[in-house]
Each structure stands twice: as structure tokens, then as C-alpha cells.
Amino acid sequence: MNKSIVFQNLNKIGIALTALTAIGFATTNSASAASVTTLLQDSFDQENSTALNYDHFVNWNVINGSVDLIGSVGFYDFLPANGLYVDLDGSTGQAGTLQSKTIFNFQAGDTVNLSFQLAGNQRNNVTDSVTVSLGTLFNDTFLLPEFQGFTNFTRSFTVANATNATLDFKGIGADNVGLLLDNVTLTKSVPEPGSIMGLLAFGAFGATSLRKRKQQQSAINA
Known part of the structure; x- marks a missing residue:
């Protein structure tokens, strides 16, 4: 299988896992964010x-x-x-x-x-x-x-x-x-303001991880 296709699939999986994790994080904190x-x-x-x-x-x-x-x-x-x-x-x-x-x-x-x-x-x-x-x-x-x-x-x-x-x-x-x-x-x-800040920090971490994966994929494709 083409390496580019493999990394594209891995990237999609990573995006999905990050989204699901963020949803779970938000759901968990909504119950205890007060x-x-x-x-x-x-x-x-x-x-x-x-x-x-x-x-x-x-x-x-x-x-x-x-x-x-x-x-x-x-x-x-x-x-x-x-x-x-x-x-x-x-x-x-x-x-x-x-x-x-x-x-x-x-x-x-x-x-x-x-x-x-x-x-x-x-x-x-x-x-x-x-x-x-x-x-x-x-x-x-x-x-x-x-x-x-x-x-x-x-x-x-x-x-x-x-x-x-x-x-x-x-x-x-x-x-x-x-x-x-x-x-x-x-x-x-x-x-609780701390719960909101924690969620924002997690979102920033997820965005940074996705950006790094895209940069790695671009380097391989080049």
C-alpha cells in the first residue's frame, strides 16, 4: 500500500480519536464544572x-x-x-x-x-x-x-x-x-473558571498535535 495513503488514513484516525476524546472530556467536566x-x-x-x-x-x-x-x-x-x-x-x-x-x-x-x-x-x-x-x-x-x-x-x-x-x-x-x-x-x-480553562487548554493541545501530524505527512509526501 502507498505510504501516502497509509499516513492519510492514520491522520484521519488521529483526528477522530482527538475529537472523541475532546467530547468525552467536555461531557465529563460538564457534570463537575460547578x-x-x-x-x-x-x-x-x-x-x-x-x-x-x-x-x-x-x-x-x-x-x-x-x-x-x-x-x-x-x-x-x-x-x-x-x-x-x-x-x-x-x-x-x-x-x-x-x-x-x-x-x-x-x-x-x-x-x-x-x-x-x-x-x-x-x-x-x-x-x-x-x-x-x-x-x-x-x-x-x-x-x-x-x-x-x-x-x-x-x-x-x-x-x-x-x-x-x-x-x-x-x-x-x-x-x-x-x-x-x-x-x-x-x-x-x-x-468553575478552572474547568473552562482546562477545556480550552486541551483543545489547544489537540490542535497542536493535528498540526504536527500534517507537517510530518507533508514531509513524507515531498
Whole structure:
């Protein structure tokens, strides 16, 4: 077989292998090219004590009403084995808003993940509700019947414009009995510049290898 044809075939194989390798490299890095930061994680179990109209949370301020911190043995533990949790309609006749003490910063392109657990009031035959918001990024109202146990809720979205926001759980009601809240987690994911630079460097390496093969082929053909 002609040497020129052999080297042409080898060159085509090399190009294909380089392309496949680059695709695999990009695919692998797309799954790990984001840095995940936990902004808030709270099960309420670190609070010092349970109390009606509790307002000494580590991570939260209580505004526009009151909430109850319940769940310890013998103190309104309606759903045992869940540690401490919050009744969002406290004992003052006005449901409260649990607002994060931290004002979170988000940049365009950030992926935000929010998860939390809600349960029915476990006492009154009514459907209670709570409005959950993260500044202008997210706002939704959740309704649960009386005896629904703790249920996981998750929401994910991408930030369009840079903004600052607090995380708020606004109880709705005025009968001293509201939805129960537990296990709140807020994270954000941002692209890692190093992953992008690595991909560009690999592409440059591949281009250099192809150029060398072409130069070798030209020298042989000459």
C-alpha cells in the first residue's frame, strides 16, 4: 500500500480519536464544572429550648407575628422522631414570618436549589398555608391538610440577574395553629473558571498535535 495513503488514513484516525476524546472530556467536566455552596442548612435542632412564641433562632428573625418552636418530648411533639420544628402560626393570634438573618448574594447564571419539609398542623381540621419566597427569585404558596406528615419540597432555578435576597417562610392564619416547618437547605452552584480553562487548554493541545501530524505527512509526501 502507498505510504501516502497509509499516513492519510492514520491522520484521519488521529483526528477522530482527538475529537472523541475532546467530547468525552467536555461531557465529563460538564457534570463537575460547578462549585456548590451551601448557603443555609437548618433542622432547628441546634436551638437551646422549645417555647411558644420563640424568637431566638440561630439563623432566623421572626417578623410580623409569632411562631412556636416545638417537638421536644412532652412539648407539643405531634410528629415524634423529627427533632425540633416550627409551627408557623404562633400563639399570639397572628401567624409569623420566619426570615433568614443572612442576606444572600446571587449572580446571573447561578443555579439555586431550595429544599424544605412542611407538615399539616396535626390539630385543627383546616387546610393551612405558607408562602415561601427568596426575594424576587422565587415566590410560591403551599397548602397542606391537617394530618399530612412532613413532606419534602424542592425547587431549582437559574438566576437571570444579580440580586440580593432573604429566604422567608410566611405563615398565613390567625388561629394559633399553622403548618409545621423543618429541614431547610439552600444552596447555589456557580461555574468553575478552572474547568473552562482546562477545556480550552486541551483543545489547544489537540490542535497542536493535528498540526504536527500534517507537517510530518507533508514531509513524507515531498
